[in-house]
Amino acid sequence: MDTQQNTALTRALAEVPGPLPTSGVIHIAIPHTDRFTVVGNHLAQHPDLSCTAVGIAVRIQSLPQGIEIGIKALAARCREGEKRIAAALRELEAFGYLQRVRDRLPSGRVITRTVFCNQPTALLRPRRPAAPQHPAAPAPRPAPAEAPARVPTSAPARAQAPTSAPAQAPAQVPTPGPTPAPAPAPAPAQVPTSAPAPAPTSPPEPDTPAPPHVPPPPFLAAHPTPLFVPLVPPPTAPKPPPAPLPRPDELTPELDRAATALLSDLRRRTPQLTLSETDVRQLVPGVAAWLERAAHPDAVRRTLTTDLPHPLRHPAKLLKHRLTALLPPPLPGSQDLAVPARPRITVTPFQTCDDCDRAFRSPAPGHCRDCREHRAHRSEATRTAA
Structure with missing residues (x-):
């Protein structure tokens, strides 16, 4: 049997504008009419958020207001485990998409509100208040290019004549200069065709007050930069230069010959490590x-x-990588391996005072401190009396 063709897909591909790409994804965009959520590219293509965090953010954004979005509640709705959901929520909280704010109710009870913002960077900009709505002025009736010389006067026309006159009164502005002679008033049934009808002017709009400065939320003002630092750097991050190949302190002829023989002999046991002569000369210092x-x-x-x-x-x-990264340290010497001698602690022996037989610590026999002070005081008194 031949390969079954999907006629609906073929018809949809034929309706895609422009030539189809030879590689990559082809989008068939069908407009949604119900049950859809608008997601910004700043979230869908976030360079530092994991795919799990982006999916959890889209799931939270699609839920109605008031739905529980805790770890256990999301684990009951999604296939991911609690640990992955908790890690995704921490990522969203670090970048400002998810916030937990403590609030006090009028009753005095303190609760924690979970807030999800679809554009966290927009909260840092001051938001302009909505402009006051003014009633729309009635649109002016366009004047005909060539009005008939006479208009039949009917009852509705006579009734509208007095109401239309006050509407055109504000459009007349007095101009300085000599006042021309008054022209004869036309008959009520005649409409002037030489000058166009004056356009009604709308009443002047009141001055709109300047928008007040709205400070950023405390959780965004305190942490203007993301707190989450990914452990794995992005692919576009600059890579550190590779470590140089280790070299001996002195490349003696014996070391050079032994290293060359070892590298040349690798292909005998491991055919994949067949090296050229140039590679051997470059790797000899490392070996x-x-x-x-x-x-x-x-x-x-x-x-x-x-x-x-x-x-x-x-x-x-x-x-080269293994010779550099797995280089062992030099062997310690005999003095480094010797056990350090324990420091000797000198203990002062006890002595017995010759006068009061009190025990005290001293390197030589004699008198205790009290007896020495008493003897000094007595000698001073004797010297003063003499």
Whole structure:
């Protein structure tokens, strides 16, 4: 059987304007008439929000007002677990889409309101109040290009004549200068055709007061920058320069020969690591640094050949990365491994006072502090009496 064709899809593709792209997505935009939600591209294409957070934001934005959007409530509606939903809500809260505000009711009870804003950056700009609505002035009736010389006077026309005159009265503005002679008034049944009818002017609009400055909400004023820092940098972030290949303190002929032999022998056991002569000369200093730090050749070979990716496209780059990132530290010396001597603590022995037989600490026998002070005081008194 031949491949079944979808005629509806073929017809819809034929209605897409312009030539169809050879690769990428093709949009078939059918206007919604009911049950739809407007989502901004700043949310749908947010560079720092995860797809889970964007989906949770769209789900919250589509729910009616007053619906519970806690972690357990969203977990009951979505397939994601509570941990992923909690992480997505933290992302939305860090970028200002979701806020939790504590409010006090008139009864004194403190509650937490969950607020979702579809454009958090718009809250930072002052919002203009709505302009007062004025009643629309009646539209002027267009004057005919060539009015008939006579208009039949009927009862409705006579009734409208006195009401239309006051409407045109504000349009007449007196001008300075000599007053011309009054012209004879035309008959009520005649309409002048030489001058157009004056257009009614609308009453002057009152001055609109300047919009007051609305300070930003406290949660956005305190944190103007996003608090959430993604752990994984975006693909467009600048990458740090690669670490240089380690080099030995002194590349002796013995180290150079051993490193060259080790790198050339890798293809004997691992055919994927077949290196060119240029690659071997570039990687010799790294292997020599390992051998200088007393690394066994078998350990170096095992580190370079274990758990290789499939397929291996750049063996020289892989070996350079492993020689740089897995470089062992130098072996400690015998003095570094020696156990440090414990510090000796000198203990002052006890002595017995010769006068009062009181025990006190002193390196040599003698008198205690009280007896020494008493002897000094007595000697001073004797010297004063003499």
